[in-house]
Amino acid sequence: MRALLALSALLAALILAGCTEDARDALRPSRTGCYFTSGGASAHLTAEQAANAATIAAVGLRDGMDERAVAVAITTAMQESELVNVNYGHDDSLGLFQQRPSMGWGSEEELMDPVYASFKFYEKLQRTDGWRDMTLAQAAQAVQVSAYPDLYKQWEDEAVVIAAVLAGGQEGGIGCVKGSADEVAADPAALAEAYAYQWGAEVSETDGSTVVIDPSDAADGWNRAAWAVARAYDHAVASVAYGGMVWTPGEDDWTAPETETHGEAAVQTANDSHSAVIITFAAA
Template identity: 40%
Template sequence: MPEPSASPKRRGRLLRFGAALVVLLALAGYLAVQYVTGGRGAPGCRVVSGGDDKAAYDLTPEQAVNAATIAAVGTGRRMPERAVTIALATALQESGLRNIEHGDRDSLGLFQQRPSQGWGTEQQILDPTYAAGVFYQHLAEVHDYAKLPLTVAAQRVQRSGFPEAYAKHEPDAELLSAALTGHSAATLTCDGRPAATPATGPDGVRAALVRDFGRDALQPAAVEVGAASTPAPASTPGARTVTLPVDTDTSPAKGRGARQRGWQLAHWAVANSSALHIERVQYGGREWIAGNTDSRWRTVAAGSGAGGARQGSGAVRIVTAQ
């Protein structure tokens, strides 16, 4: 004889209990994530306006690294800030500033460049430094690109099926460009939570600097590119510090002063803080420290090792986890 089925009232109570349990578990999971990540759903970065308009744009550490590379390659090629803005807006539209390995037909990478259309090999296109360089190469061939509307300049390089799409990214690209070319000071911050990759110390920072800025661009500034770390215990700050002097305008980008170069390098370091396990960046009397709740740039006292209190003086100092 079959078991009598549960009454409608009992089934209703069970359904309500199950729904409440699901909600409680979801809330517990959310609170756990908030506790572990310091109140933000995931480690992230933020760029803000250097003016009074309170504009801001949030991005992931991966996006920040790629944006910093695009800016570094642009200034290394003596491209103006407008060119960097065009490149960043293009990458935001094409890939969301992610180095993706797929796309329409054979499109790849930050700019969704196609090997079959002569942009390079798959391996080259998936190298963000190469991809940014070849984008700027084509942009430089566009007559008066800096005077054109952004969407027109980008389209003459990309030949996209949706040419108007680039325009919507212009405000965010302008914020990123101002920070990552050093035009705006202390406007890029990141949580700086270390990525799940081995820490590489100062040598890893030097290698990444060469990757993005080039060896020739750094050596005139008295940077010991590829040199061994200071022969001291890894626990001491000196053994974990990369110092980039910027007192003299040695930037290859035309019209860029030492202060702008310094803030570009400082923001580059913050953008790479998760990937390279960077704990502290100092420049121009300001300091960023990983792990702070708001990750703000704070004013530091003169003589504290932050390159002096005077804006634009001294050196950029990058302190790694080991």
């Protein structure tokens, strides 16, 4: 058996040695979802998880919570639902935070709304004495009162990275790769509506191909740019630009576009993005 395994490994090595780089790339596992980086650390979420994390962050910032509070909320949701808005759970638990209608969190319909569920989580966190002096896991447990308090700790490191990108103003800290996500039609109006609902503010400008958001400062701009990237595949976003940098779907990194490589339009968008988040959409 060991000899057979060794032979298989040798054949695989020989095949790869004779393959072109393109062929080797094709044999590697494909990258999907969203990649977060901050301070040399990284985290990975599916596109669905990233969109939900972005909602949690937006609601927190909207309601005056800070990056640490967002990290507590993301730690909690990663344990409770794996950042998926599920309509089931233990007893009557529902949604991102597995909140229970029978315990006064809200109605079933309300708790299946990630914006409402996030609001209710932060509301209780704010009422928790001393939560800022607790670890993320301890603060999560103080809100949730889980039967398994030790399970939150495993998500702390990833939550810190994700919160830094979505709520801490980390420059260019998110990139998303589509994978097998369903095709959707470009819908700037729907993105503008989602922004207003989650952030509690209107976009500065929207038309058939562009949404513009005017941030109050650089950190505010990067938080909103990260939110747009995390929701890119829900709305067929073609690019997100801020601070002279541009992200396009399928890329991990943000780039400063050059005319020869990216075209004059991309360069102009980047130039215009020094003071505004500019979101463009794929042609219908």
